[in-house]
Amino acid sequence: MQLNQLRALVTLAECGSIRGAARALGLSQSAVTRTLREMERELGATLLIRQTHGTDFTTAGQSLLSHARLVLATMQRAEEDVRRLTGQVQANVRMAITPVLAAFSLRRLVADFGARYPTGSLDMDIGFMLTTLPKLTEGHLDFAVILADSATLPSDMTFVKVREIQMIPVANASAELSGPISWEDLAKRRWAINPSPASADQALLDWLGRRGIQLQQVPVYCRSPYLLSILSEADDIVELCPEPLYRKQLHAHGMQAIGVPDLPPPMQMGVVYLTHKPRSEPVQWLIDAAIRMAGRF
Known part of the structure; x- marks a missing residue:
């Protein structure tokens, strides 16, 4: 060919x-x-x-x-x-980042990249597993920081686990769900979920399903963190949220963690990239910086 x-x-x-x-x-x-x-x-x-x-x-x-x-x-x-190494063009990195890391470290990550590569280009996308993997496979991204189950990743990808992220159910404080409530009763409420395969929401549904628990109302399907943040203002919507993100942002904006008796297994947060695709020095530097920052909050 x-x-x-x-x-x-x-x-x-x-x-x-x-x-x-x-x-x-x-x-x-x-x-x-x-x-x-x-x-x-x-x-x-x-x-x-x-x-x-x-x-x-x-x-x-x-x-x-x-x-x-x-x-x-x-x-x-x-x-x-080659053009960068010979001074013809500057650094260019294309990455995706999970909202969890973005909330804690995005501004610092961008500032540090700009300080090291003053004329470099940083192209960022939201880091969800369903949309990120095809972009990595086709070369549109250099790497991604995502929440994932490493066992479900394709064999040609490398996943560097940084930490575990606990997911918790949350709702607007006006819903008055802070007290103890069983998963069976919580399943009767209306949920907003990301229905994408391998998402944290799907992992929760699978976990509940193994317990014989199904959502009783048709959920609101939503794949956008921004739209989910708008839906969170409704007093009848339950959502799944990364616990660090709840502490960092949502609690101060009127959200409350729901007092369930136990929680699903945590998701893995890490860096994923194509194993055999060469990584330039700026790409590897940003990967290392993202790993350091992800381990701090």
């Missing part, structure tokens, strides 16, 4: 059609079609499903697409590193 073939495949996925890919690449449609057919012939596999309304990918095509994105992202990173 050649880079121009991989680039054509990725551009086709981004544009959705041969015509759009040709326009983006500055080539004719016939040239793009020929490049893709040559790749299929070399691999001995059908990668694309050509339809009148556009082009879809076969299972083999989807697999190759993920690898192609990573290859192109790695090539781009290699070029950036």
Whole structure:
């Protein structure tokens, strides 16, 4: 396979059609079609499903697409590193960070990075496992600090555990739920949860399920920390919250921890990255800084 073939495949996925890919690449449609057919012939596999309304990918095509994105992202990173080392460009790091660490250390992390790399670029995203792993796999992130169950991570990723984070149920103080309450009774309340696989909320639901406890009301499904913070103002909503984040922010804003008899197993907080993807000096420096800060609060 050649880079121009991989680039054509990725551009086709981004544009959705041969015509759009040709326009983006500055080539004719016939040239793009020929490049893709040559790749299929070399691999001995059908990668694309050509339809009148556009082009879809076969299972083999989807697999190759993920690898192609990573290859192109790695090539781009290699070029950036060479230019940085020769003084042509400055440091560039792309990371995702869990709201727990962000609440305690984000400002310090950004300030320290800026002090070390005054003209460097720091690109940050929210660190949730469901959205972070595909971005790591395809090379769009250098690393992430997330809450995770390391046993569920793909084998090609390295997870450096920093600490454990206890999750606790919380509600607006007006809900008057501070006193002792059983999980069975708490399950009768209305919850706002992040339904993503491998999320802390899903881990709680699984833990309750093993006890024969199910939520009695249809929950509010919410994947955004910002939207969850707005929902927390309602007096009839129960949420799951990292205990350090509750101490740092939510308690002072009218939230209260709910007095349940016991708590689910804690989540692991750590740094995750692709094992075999090279990490530049700025990336490794920021990983080390994030690990140090995560272990302090």
